[in-house]
Amino acid sequence: xxxxxxxxxxxxxxxxxxxxxxxxxxxxxxxxxxxxxxxxxxxxxxxxxxxxxxxxxxxxxxxxxxxxxxxxxxxxxxxxxxxxxxxxxxxxxxxxxxxxxxxxxxxxxxxxxxxxxxxxxxxxxxxxxxxxxxxxxxxxxxxxxxxxxxxxxxxxxxxxxxxxxxxxxxxxxxxxxxxxxxxxxxxxxxxxxxxxxxxxxxxxxxxxxxxxxxxxxxxxxxxxxxxxxxxxxxxxxxxxxxxxxxxxxxxxxxxxxxxxxxxxxxxxxxxxxxxxxxxxxxxxxxxxxxxxxxxxxxxxxxxxxxxxxxxxxxxxxxxxxxxxxxxxxxxxxxxxxxxxxxxxxxxxxxxxxxxxxxxxxxxxxxxxxxxxxxxxxxxxxxxxxxxxxxxxxxx
Numbered sequence: 473x474x475x476x477x478x479x480x481x482x483x484x485x486x487x488x489x490x491x492x493x494x495x496x497x498x499x500x501x502x503x504x505x506x507x508x509x510x511x512x513x514x515x516x517x518x519x520x521x522x523x524x525x526x527x528x529x530x531x532x533x534x535x536x537x538x539x540x541x542x543x544x545x546x547x548x549x550x551x552x553x554x555x556x557x558x559x560x561x562x563x564x565x566x567x568x569x570x571x572x573x574x575x576x577x578x579x580x581x582x583x584x585x586x587x588x589x590x591x592x593x594x595x596x597x598x599x600x601x602x603x604x605x606x607x608x609x610x611x612x613x614x615x616x617x618x619x620x621x622x623x624x625x626x627x628x629x630x631x632x633x634x635x636x637x638x639x640x641x642x643x644x645x646x647x648x649x650x651x652x653x654x655x656x657x658x659x660x661x662x663x664x665x666x667x668x669x670x671x672x673x674x675x676x677x678x679x680x681x682x683x684x685x686x687x688x689x690x691x692x693x694x695x696x697x698x699x700x701x702x703x704x705x706x707x708x709x710x711x712x713x714x715x716x717x718x719x720x721x722x723x724x725x726x727x728x729x730x731x732x733x734x735x736x737x738x739x740x741x742x743x744x745x746x747x748x749x750x751x752x753x754x755x756x757x758x759x760x761x762x763x764x765x766x767x768x769x770x771x772x773x774x775x776x777x778x779x780x781x782x783x784x785x786x787x788x789x790x791x792x793x794x795x796x797x798x799x800x801x802x803x804x805x806x807x808x809x810x811x812x813x814x815x816x817x818x819x820x821x822x823x824x825x826x827x828x829x830x831x832x833x834x835x836x837x838x839x840x841x842x843x844x845x846x847x848x849x850x851x852x853x854x855x856x857x858x859x860x861x862x863x864x865x866x867x
Contacts, residue, residue: 506717516766517780573590597705601705620802646702647714647715650710651715655700657691657694660691664684665688668681668845678838681838685832689832689844696824696825699727703817707813708813710817717858719861720851720854720858723854726767726816727820727821728821728824729826731760732761735757737846737850739753741846742835742842749835753831756827764823765814770786781802781806788846
């Protein structure tokens with residue numbers, strides 16, 4: 473077979489010649505100058521066969537097929553990985569949406585329960601008010617029927633006890649509710665004042681400053697509304713100033729501040745003022761002073777009348793039955809006079825509210841902002857003074 477391979481013309485292309493075999497060795501000698509090992513012809517022929525086998529079309533086809541199969545497997549793996557990633561992303565997005573929906577549902581449920589509690593609380597207050605009104609009507613009818621009959625007097629005493637047991641309890645409950653509302657009002661006021669202070673220091677525009685100032689003034693209207701509702705349940709709690717600090721109680725006037733005194737303090741803080749503004753502030757201060765004097769005289773007259781009512785017939789009367797009946801009539805008259813306290817408290821708060829609104833109209837936007845900051849700083853210092861007084865060292 474060796475001779476056949478030599479004779480065929482194609483053998484020269486399929487099998488390398490001796491010179492072709494020797495050429496690599498010469499290159500190796502020139503390039504590396506190392507000891508060479510002779511390669512037998514049979515080995516060379518075998519190398520030629522292996523080279524021919526590697527270059528055959530069958531080998532190329534199998535290699536391409538393997539490559540295509542690997543490529544297809546890679547594409548399938550890649551597509552499956554992409555599908556898995558997409559599924560995982562969809563699942564995470566679905567979980568996120570479910571969490572958001574669950575949180576929104578929880579918020580709606582909490583808001584619904586809060587509305588229900590608020591409605592129940594309002595209904596309870598209204599029910600207590602109706603019960604109190606009914607008891608007062610029963611007491612009034614009993615007063616009209618009272619004579620010197622001991623049995624009727626016993627029923628009247630029972631109504632007195634029932635009335636005074638129910639009213640203080642509801643009053644304490646409403647007082648605690650008002651104190652909680654006032655604490656929340658103070659917290660919101662501090663937030664608004666900080667926002668106003670930031671706007672003034674950053675030289676915000678008049679339009680932006682006007683929005684904040686209007687919000688602070690409206691927030692003052694809210695506390696007057698809360699006080700009006702609380703006075704219907706327990707006016708003594710408001711007039712005594714138990715919801716304020718110790719230092720604030722020293723300057724308390726009918727459950728709040730004196731508008732005229734506050735205007736005096738603000739004039740020095742708002743300079744320079746125009747001539748028209750000075751006239752407006754002066755007129756407002758004078759009218760506030762007159763209204764305060766009228767309310768103060770009304771309170772003094774009420775206290776004097778109440779004292780005379782309680783003292784009338786308490787001394788120099790003979791007969792135990794007459795004394796008991798007289799006592800009942802005196803207490804009924806005193807109760808009627810105490811009902812006017814709510815009106816005095818409402819008028820005083822109305823005066824304070826109108827003074828703030830009139831001051832806001834007279835001043836410019838920036839002057840109103842400075843005035844509100846000065847008012848808040850004044851009352852904040854009074855509250856701080858109370859804390860310092862309580863924390864003072866004692867011997």
